[in-house]
Amino acid sequence: MRPLQKEIMEALNVKPSINPKEEIRKRIDFLKQYVTKAHAKGFVLGLSLGQDSTLAGKLAQLAIDELNEEKGGGYRFIGVRLPHGEQKDQEDESLVLDFIQPKELFTFNIEATTTAFQNTFNDNSLGVTLSDFHKGNTKARLRMVAQYALAGELNLLVIGTDHAAEAITGFFTKFGDGAADLLPLTGLSKRQGKALLQELNCPRRLYEKAPTADLLEDKPLQADETELGLTYSDIDDYLEGKEVSDTVAQKLEHRYLTTKHKRELPASMFDSWWA
Numbered sequence: 001m002r003p004l005q006k007e008i009m010e011a012l013n014v015k016p017s018i019n020p021k022e023e024i025r026k027r028i029d030f031l032k033q034y035v036t037k038a039h040a041k042g043f044v045l046g047l048s049l050g051q052d053s054t055l056a057g058k059l060a061q062l063a064i065d066e067l068n069e070e071k072g073g074g075y076r077f078i079g080v081r082l083p084h085g086e087q088k089d090q091e092d093e094s095l096v097l098d099f100i101q102p103k104e105l106f107t108f109n110i111e112a113t114t115t116a117f118q119n120t121f122n123d124n125s126l127g128v129t130l131s132d133f134h135k136g137n138t139k140a141r142l143r144m145v146a147q148y149a150l151a152g153e154l155n156l157l158v159i160g161t162d163h164a165a166e167a168i169t170g171f172f173t174k175f176g177d178g179a180a181d182l183l184p185l186t187g188l189s190k191r192q193g194k195a196l197l198q199e200l201n202c203p204r205r206l207y208e209k210a211p212t213a214d215l216l217e218d219k220p221l222q223a224d225e226t227e228l229g230l231t232y233s234d235i236d237d238y239l240e241g242k243e244v245s246d247t248v249a250q251k252l253e254h255r256y257l258t259t260k261h262k263r264e265l266p267a268s269m270f271d272s273w274w275a
């Protein structure tokens with residue numbers, strides 16, 4: 001194994017193989033212990049209809065159900081729908097909700113806020129225009145704002161869906177979907193997350209769906225693999241300690257090293273990680 005590969009596996013807490021049943025149990029327990037310790041009343045989580053939030057949402061609802069049973073009620077999980085206009089894969093919503101069974105839903109369509117933001121931003125003396133790419137990151141950050149407003153009002157915690165395949169590539173918006181209070185999927189490769197969904201009897205259509213950030217108007221539902229120029233299968237192989245081509249390894253290691261700032265707290269002169 002490449003020396004940096006081993007270092008990355010350790011830093012991101014990835015295991016070469018997992019027992020899905022055990023992982024589900026440990027992650028539900030983590031959610032229950034954390035919310036209790038934080039004296040919060042439960043969780044909010046953006047449900048995009050993609051794989052990661054479908055898994056995190058299922059774990060969250062199961063954790064809340066157990067807590068309510070054990071402690072006589074008072075805990076809640078609110079699934080948050082945050083479409084931008086009409087979502088292209090909206091048809092999957094009922095499948096996701098049937099699977100997670102969230103007792104409460106909150107919907108905030110971010111289109112009007114995003115458009116207002118873009119108009120105000122573009123009205124500047126620098127001549128800077130918001131590109132489709134940075135408008136995409138703005139959407140991810142507005143979704144964060146909506147979730148934190150709701151969490152703040154109701155004493156809930158924001159669940160994030162970051163996992164090892166996103167962490168190694170830095171494939172998330174800094175302080176957008178990268179911002180959260182707790183992360184139940186840490187350490188999982190994309191295929192390990194899929195194995196957890198299978199163990200939870202998730203409909204095949206949902207765990208076989210092509211992962212997409214779906215942030216661009218120019219390229220709706222663009223597959224993550226297209227933007228990354230890497231397949232999740234290759235990313236997962238590397239993360240699980242398997243052999244990959246030199247091209248894949250070099251590409252991943254370059255992304256890992258250049259996105260370190262996204263996995264740390266903001267740099268100060270008292271830190272050494274950036275030097």
Ligand SMILES: Nc1ncnc2c1ncn2[C@@H]1O[C@H](COP(=O)(O)OP(=O)(O)OC[C@H]2O[C@@H]([n+]3cccc(C(=O)O)c3)[C@H](O)[C@@H]2O)[C@@H](O)[C@H]1O
Nearest residue numbers: 137140166170171172173174177212213214215224227261
């Ligand atoms: N060395 C450094 N030290 C400290 N900060 C540094 C820095 N270099 C850049 N920065 C800062 O970071 C910013 C760039 O980071 P960021 O704003 O995140 O932007 P960036 O990484 O350029 O874009 C986000 C990427 O994540 C993808 N994404 C987003 C959301 C969800 C998903 C998904 O998987 O579904 C994927 C998206 O498609 C895009 O490729 C810079 O504008 C700068 O402010």
Ligand SMILES: Nc1ncnc2c1ncn2[C@@H]1O[C@H](COP(=O)(O)OP(=O)(O)OP(=O)(O)O)[C@@H](O)[C@H]1O
Nearest residue numbers: 046047048050051052053082083161177211212213
């Ligand atoms: N339209 C949306 N509605 C609600 N939440 C969203 C939406 N788009 C993104 N999010 C939030 O941002 C997170 C990051 O998106 P990301 O695409 O990485 O994950 P995913 O959609 O759950 O899974 P996949 O990677 O398989 O597409 C989501 O897990 C979800 O919490």
Ligand SMILES: [Mg+2]
Nearest residue numbers: 048050212213
């Ligand atoms: Mg997605």
